[in-house]
Amino acid sequence: xxxxxxxxxxxxxxxxxxxxxxxxxxxxxxxxxxxxxxxxxxxxxxxxxxxxxxxxxxxxxxxxxxxxxxxxxxxxxxxxxxxxxxxxxxxxxxxxxxxxxxxxxxxxxxxxxxxxxxxxxxxxxxxxxxxxxxxxxxxxxxxxxxxxxxxxxxxxxxxxxxxxxxxxxxxxxxxxxxxxxxxxxxxxxxxxxxxxxxxxxxxxxxxxxxxxxxxxxxxxxxxxxxxxxxxxxxxxxxxxxxxxxxxxxxxxxxxxxxxxxxxxxxxxxxxxxxxxxxxxxxxxxxx
Numbered sequence: 001x002x003x004x005x006x007x008x009x010x011x012x013x014x015x016x017x018x019x020x021x022x023x024x025x026x027x028x029x030x031x032x033x034x035x036x037x038x039x040x041x042x043x044x045x046x047x048x049x050x051x052x053x054x055x056x057x058x059x060x061x062x063x064x065x066x067x068x069x070x071x072x073x074x075x076x077x078x079x080x081x082x083x084x085x086x087x088x089x090x091x092x093x094x095x096x097x098x099x100x101x102x103x104x105x106x107x108x109x110x111x112x113x114x115x116x117x118x119x120x121x122x123x124x125x126x127x128x129x130x131x132x133x134x135x136x137x138x139x140x141x142x143x144x145x146x147x148x149x150x151x152x153x154x155x156x157x158x159x160x161x162x163x164x165x166x167x168x169x170x171x172x173x174x175x176x177x178x179x180x181x182x183x184x185x186x187x188x189x190x191x192x193x194x195x196x197x198x199x200x201x202x203x204x205x206x207x208x209x210x211x212x213x214x215x216x217x218x219x220x221x222x223x224x225x226x227x228x229x230x231x232x233x234x235x236x237x238x239x240x241x242x243x244x245x246x247x248x249x250x251x252x253x254x255x256x257x258x259x260x261x262x263x264x265x266x267x268x269x270x271x272x273x274x275x276x277x278x279x280x281x282x283x284x285x286x287x
Contacts, residue, residue, distance in 0.1 A: 097136075097155070099128055110136075110157075119157035131155065132170040135199060138163060149181060161201040169214045175204055175244075177212045177220065192228050196220070196246075205246035212242075216259035217278065219249055241265075241280070250280040 097110040102121035108128045109121035119128075125138040135152040140163050142148075151163035152171075166181035180193040194212040196204040211228035213221040219241045226237030239257035241249040256268040264275050264287055274284040 097131055099130070119153070119155075122157070124159065125151070125163060128153075129170070133172070133174065133199075135160065135171055137168055137170060150178075152176075160199070161197065171199060172214045172216070174199055175215050177214050194222075204244070207242075207246040209242075213259060215244065216261065217263065218244060219260055219265075219278075221257045221259065221265075224253055239267075252276075252280060252282070 096113060097118055098113065099108055100111045100117070100121075101108050105121055105123075107121035107123070107126050109117060110119040110128065112118050124140065126141040127139040129137040129139075135154060138151055138153055138159075140149050148166075149163045150165045150168040151159060152161040152168070154160050164181070165178040167179040169177040175196050175198060177194055178197055192210050194209045195207065196212065196215070198204055209222045210226075211223035221239050222242055224238045224240050228237075238253040238255065240251075240253050241257070243249045252269065254267040254269050255271070256266075258266045260278065263278050266273075266275050266287075267282070268274070269282050272284055273286070274282055275287050276282050
C-alpha cells in the first residue's frame, strides 16, 4: 500500500554519510529501518517511490542526497549554520530528461523537455533516477525478498550495468560506490559489502568495505569499525579514507567523517570537532 509520509531530511542516513547529522538520534526511543512504497509531492507533481526509509519515534527519514536526486537540485548540509541549502532548479532543460510514470504499469521512464517519451518505461525495472555523467540508476523494486536491485542505463535506454546491486550511488568522476544485495528480507547491516565500479561495470579495484561513500577529490570515506546502520551506537563507529587504488590514505580513524570539498573535510577525531586537509593534517575548530 502506498503511503503519504512526512519526509524529514537527515544527512546521516542509509546509503551515504556526507556530513554530520542534523540534531541527534542517540536519544531516539524507537528505531526501524525498512523499505516502503510512498508518494512525494515535488513542485506540485506526485511521484511514487520504493526506497529505504528510517522511522525514528514515528517520524520518517530519508537521505539528504536522495532528496537532491529526486528533485534534480543540489542540497548541501551546512553544519556551521545548522541548516540545509537547496539550490534553485536548473532552468536549462534543453538537454535534460525528465522522469515520468506510466499510468498503466506504474513503471518509470524518461521524457524530454517537450514531453516526448525518450526512454520508455520498461518491464526490467520499476524506478529510474536522474542522469549523472551520462548514466541513470534504475531499480527493480518488485524484488522485495531479497531487497530491490539497482543497475544503470545510458541515455539510449540500454542497460549497461546489470540490475544486481543492493544499493548504488550515482557516478562521480567515472566511479560509483555499490553494495552487494542483502541475502534476506529487510536490512542486514552486519553483512554489508561495498566496493566501487567503473562505467563499464568493471571493478575499480578488488577490495571490499563494510560501507563506502562516493569518491570526492580523490578520496572516499569508509567505515572501519561498527555496523553501517543509523542506530544509536554511533559512538562505536570509526571512519577513515581510501585513495583511488583502494588503499588506506591515512591511519587516522574518526568518529565522524565527510566528503572532501575544496581540499578539506569535516571530521571528529578523539571527540574533538575539526577538519582535515588533503594531507590528513587535523585542525581543531570550524573552517
